[in-house]
Amino acid sequence: MTEHPLLDSLNPEQREAVSAPVGHVLVLAGAGSGKTRVLVHRVAWLIGELNVKPDSILQVTFTNRAAREMRERTAGLLQGRYPPSWLGTFHSVCYRLLRSHPNAAGLESGFRILDADAQKQLVRQLLRDGQHNFSDKLEPAAGVGRISAWKDFGRAPEDVDAHLESETEAEWARLYRIYNDTCRANSWIDFGDMLSLTRDMLAGNEALLERYREQFWHILVDEFQDVNSVQYELIRLLSGLESAGVMAVGDDDQSIYSWRGASADNMMRFHEEFPDVNLVRLERNYRSTQQILNVANRLASCNRSRIGKTLTAEHSGGEAVEYVVVRDERTEAAEVVTQIKRWCSGGGSLEDVAVLYRNNVLSRSIEFALQGAGIPYIVYGGARFFERASVRDVMAYVLLAENPHDDLALRRAAMRPRRGIGERSLEKLSEQARARGVSLWQALQEAELSGRGRQGAQELVEIIRHLGALRERRPAPSALVEEALQVSGLLELYEDDEGAQEHFVELIGCADGVAEGFTDAEQDEDAVTRFLAATALDTGDQGEGEVRERIKLMTLHSAKGLEFPLVLLTALEEGILPSERSLNASEDALEEERRLLYVGITRAMRQLVLLRCQARMLYGHTSRRAGSRFVAELSGPEIQARTPQDRFDFTDSPAGGGEGNDYGLKLGDTVRHRKFGVGEVVRLEGSGEGLRVHVNFRNAGTRILMASLARLELQ
Incomplete structure (x- = not known):
């Protein structure tokens, strides 16, 4: 029998999937195994x-880019015949269904989709609307995040627990209800609504559901492990x-x-709930060397929540996987630079290289090392450290301590946090300043505002004067940054944003080192001046389009779906x-961390370097670091370990958390906070300078505070 032309270019497992009998098929597609090829050929x-x-045929995926690629490749294979018209993202498919049947979904025919900007604008409007009496401390971006998270988990406003653990959580729940009511009243929908309204429409209309069941005899779903509960229900329906x-x-x-509502059990659940499932494993990898895959296979096998597969490289050969133990984050960054230079001297390109890390706060030392070495880079899927919004907010106050006549910094400080000085008031002050030929700072000091605006202006003036007086005493940069955080109100503004809190602690911890490492200053310049110059030069470097070849810096989450000839995976530490949070959570959380490392490892095509510090300055404090427990699971003949000769005299053991901490805090302690008053410690999370303290305050509800910033006093 002659092989079919559509199957000629496929390996045996891919052919099995593509030509499988009509019915339910679960394709377990390992990293780099050609899953897109299987989908388009199917x-x-x-x-x-x-x-x-x-x-x-209904074919759904997660990104517009993936949908476009599948459409183009399918059209090429069909040679003139039309590809499926129902091919797109979950959201685009649901939008099409809602647009066809708006009344069935409780919408008007001209319903509007709120994009990300419009959604944030609506949340901002609701928070600032006086009739709702929301706290000024609630930020629109955080509100959008809460609402989106609830929708990802399929929770309607009425499903959100009214008895939440803090006043802030209850406020977010109230915002969700008002937001949802406003959207329904105006026939507006956001991206989460597209999914839930479509599900509810089909589940509640038997005739409509039967119509589409009769139409869609073949449904193909890409990235099935990433579907959330609403998307899974849609496929079932x-x-x-x-x-x-x-x-x-x-x-x-x-x-x-999982934080977006996806479940690691999706694949197993499909296998168990759908009848007569044909399971096909794609285990032949076309991306990585066998050395890299052996390491990845050993790691993945340690998880229990998986169906199981073993990846095999299509191409033989490959270098050993390096595991490099370095002294601290500076030597780690220096090793990154050395590895990049070695790669390029061997004929490689900067475009080949990716530096991966668990979270964005770890990029700072690497960024400075790359700048010092003149190696261009881009932070993929995020901002560089000193360009992050929370860091820029703090720096506005530091800049005002140096020069209160900095109009740009003053405008930012006036709005972050809000003090009743609105944009209109600022514009009026700016017009007055221009007319008089003075700075905005001078106009602010003499401003004749009313109500909250007047009080807010007075507060801001006092803060800037206070920081200016501190600046005159030539403090260490870290001291000035910390004081700016304490008096500005930014800690309270960002109290629900763990990422921002981590950036604050990291900024305090790195400020003095940044000043010391700035070599272009005059000898008589003090540390704060050096610090400000270094940060200004950092944010001013490498504008878009200036450099063609750049290495990529990114989190492990951002790296999913990408591949690079050389991967440098940093901070492999307990x-x-x-993460600290996973160590204090369930086994499921720990398994997801293991999968995250697996994703990082399988991005590497030719060479993989794993790095770990013996000590690291993190969250403003240098502490000894134990190697990740995953290192033992990776170990094998493919690993070539390298450690420094000047090793510290401590042993690798998992880091502890909870009550053994540097702040003398334990569960049940009564503490006082300068703003929230007296409360009881009800939970301790993390360790070292990353310790988060949950305090139930008598008059402010439960708050989660970074111990290193909160200045809690034991009572």
């Missing part, structure tokens, strides 16, 4: 070989379990989005990877 097989009508054949393609070893 569609071409259905249309070209089985004469399936294109309109009876449309398939009817019995009527349509569903092909679910994904990799349970790459399920890393409390970082796995």
Whole structure:
């Protein structure tokens, strides 16, 4: 029998998936195994070989880019025949269904989609609307995040627990209800609504559901491990379990989005809940060397929540995986620079290189080392350290301590946090300043505002004068930064933003070192001047389009779906990877951290370097670091370890957390906070300078505070 032309270019496992009998098929597609090829060939097989009508195929994925690629590749295979018209993201498919049946979903025909900017604008409007009496400390971005998270987990406003652990949580829940009511009253929908309204519409309208079940006889889902509960329910509804054949393609070893509502059990759940599932494993890897894959396979096998597979490299050979133990974050950054230079001297390109880390706060020391070495880089999927909004907010106050006539810094400080000085008031003050030929600072001191604006202006003037007086005493940069945080109100503004809190502690911890490392200053310049010059030069470097070749800096989450010839994976330390939070949570959380490392390892094509510090300055404090527990799971003949000769005299053991901390805090302690008053410590999370303290205050509810910033007094 002659092989079918559509199958000629496929390996045996891919052929099995593409030509599988009509029915439910679960394709366990390992990293780099060609899952997109399988999906597009499956569609071409259905249309070209089985004469399936294109309109009876529903194909969904997660990004517009992936949808475009699949459409183009499928069209190429079909050679003139039309690809499925129902091919797109979950959101685009749901939008199409809602647009066709708005009344069935309780919408008007001209309903509007709120994009990210419009959603944030609406939340800002609701928070600032006086009739709702929300606290000024609630930030629109945080509100959007809370609402989106609830929707990702399929929780309607009425499902959100009214008895939340803090007043702030209750305020967010109230905002959610008002936001939802406002959207329904105006026939507005956001991205979360597209999914839930479509699900509810189909579940509540049997005739409509049957219509689409009769239409969609073949459903293909990409990245199935990433679907949330609402998306899973949509697939179940449309398939009817019995009527349509569903092909679910994904990799349970790459399920890393539980915080967005995805479940690592999606693949297993599909296998168990859908009848007569045909399981196909794609284990042949076209990306990485076998050396890298052996390490990845050993790591993945330690997880229990998986169906199981073993990746095999299509290409032989490959270098050993390096595991480099360095002294601290500076030597780690220096090792990164050395590895990059070695790669380029061997004929490699900067574009080949990615530096990966668990979270963005770890990029700072690497960024400075790259700048010092003249190596261009880009922070993928995020801002560079000194360009992050929370850091820029603090720096505005530091700049005003140096020069209160800095109008740009003053404008930012006036709005962050809000003090009743609105944009209109600022514009009026600016006009007055221009008319008189004075700075905004001078106009602010003499401003004739009313109500809250007047009080806010007075507060801001006092803060700037206070910081200016401190600056005259030539403090260490870290002291000035910390004082700016304490008096500005930024700690309270960002109290619900753990990322921002971590950036604050890191900024305090790095400020003095940044000043010391700035070599372009005059000898008589003090540390604060050096610090400000170094940060200004950092944010001013490497504008878009200036450099063609740049290495990529990114978190492990951002790296998913990408590949690089050389991967430098940093901070393989207990409390970082796995994260401190996962160590204090469930086994499921620890397994997700293991999958996150697996994703990082399988990004590497030719060379993989794992790095770990013996000591690291993190959250403003230098502490000894134990190697990640995952290192033992990776160990094998493919690993080539290198350690410094001047080793510290401590042993690798998992870092502790909880009550053994440097602040003398324990559960049940009564503490006083300068703003929130007296409260009881009800939970301790993390360790060292990353310790987070949950305090139930008598008059302010439960607050989560960074111990290093909160200045709690034991009572």
